[in-house]
Amino acid sequence: MQYVFEQKVLFRHCDPAGIVFFPRYFEMVNDCIEHFFDEVLLWPFEKLLETDGVPTAEIRMRFRAPSRHGDRLRLILDILRFGRSAMDYRLIASCGGQVRFEAEATLVHVDRAGRPAYWPDPVRDRTSPTTEERA
Amino acid sequence: MQYVFEQKVLFRHCDPAGIVFFPRYFEMVNDCIEHFFDEVLLWPFEKLLETDGVPTAEIRMRFRAPSRHGDRLRLILDILRFGRSAMDYRLIASCGGQVRFEAEATLVHVDRAGRPAYWPDPVRDRTSPTTEERA
Amino acid sequence: MQYVFEQKVLFRHCDPAGIVFFPRYFEMVNDCIEHFFDEVLLWPFEKLLETDGVPTAEIRMRFRAPSRHGDRLRLILDILRFGRSAMDYRLIASCGGQVRFEAEATLVHVDRAGRPAYWPDPVRDRTSPTTEERA
């Protein structure tokens, strides 16, 4: 399952070296995941957070090449595994065919008390391949 | 070689769930490394960046427990390897004895053109164990 | 001359009170101005900054009502005055007809040395009313 998120590198992302300051990449990752929940899982963060949470448990990012102000990044999100309460994903950002960063992360669905909780069925269903895709 | 950096969790670090928004942790990591270069390597970023750079090549962070507004974090930086142009480090943040995150990262010393470059000798010397420590 | 910029309130904008942290509004203002330069003045920041600058000289913001995660803000930019080297603007952000903030600011076009400089003619022309509008 793939999801594409476009992000132009803006002034606010860049550091004195004229390239993206790496903590800003993690804000982009969060924006991408937030849009994925909104548009694909149909569970927007602003609803989800009223009762649940999806904290990141682990993230690893490799920076392949610097991104400059004005670059149009294409982030491709791959859901690697959608477990009972966790979700593993890979996110590859590129510009003009050149990879800029590769991230792998795990986030966990938790209840109000912060304990891992099963994904709701409708959410889980939206990550499943359709019958046609299965066939 | 260890370096300790203290950081209280401030309002600006926190998200609607009342805990540190994970991209803010990476800003803390950057602040810690910036202070380490300033105070230990005696090569403050504002000087270093006039001619060189130290981009992060890779970083991995595991989030062990959430941090809340007001928590006093203690970040312990361990330099794992100081190579010819790279530096590997581990950074463990805790509060009251509880680990909050563990990070491992590699940064690379580059010249003006962005090519990996040897660390200056005085900088390298400051990361070496003293004779007493060696003995 | 008016320009409209849409911005959904995202997780990264919000503070522990669940509303937009006010410094994030200033990032939105900067994003809006950056898009205005790109789309209307046809002078994208990433080009402009190669030789010139447009630092903000003054900004004033009144916060009329809080904005919450998920709110869809509509920012309406009005250029109040396009002087020889300065630009005065007003920016009103609202959601569902309710004003959230009103900002007034002045930014200045400067050359590489940081001195105020005339706006380039093509840029100035794009802010002028057309003959039809004048009539």
Added chain:
Amino acid sequence: MQYVFEQKVLFRHCDPAGIVFFPRYFEMVNDCIEHFFDEVLLWPFEKLLETDGVPTAEIRMRFRAPSRHGDRLRLILDILRFGRSAMDYRLIASCGGQVRFEAEATLVHVDRAGRPAYWPDPVRDRTSPTTEERA
């Protein structure tokens, strides 16, 4: 009543022009106010926010001169008026005697429902001149 807050300009504050990105100044202002509540009013934000809030109602900032990476800023906070539920302050940031920005702002003490509320007496008392100062 004055309060002094020191802030070195760090890498994360700076933009591709090598100077402080103006929204970061507002984060510094917030940090300064947070420390003032903690150290002078003895009402740290992390306690205050459990039941109350202090949203900013209005802020105006004039940028007098740019600040560069490594500059050591001195922020001087003056409480201009401590009303029933509002607080007006001026904040002047300088480096080496040169003013970098001047801010004036109003923040409002609100209760859980977001309505303006009287300052608690102990907090109010801490902003009053002592008998000796009055004499």
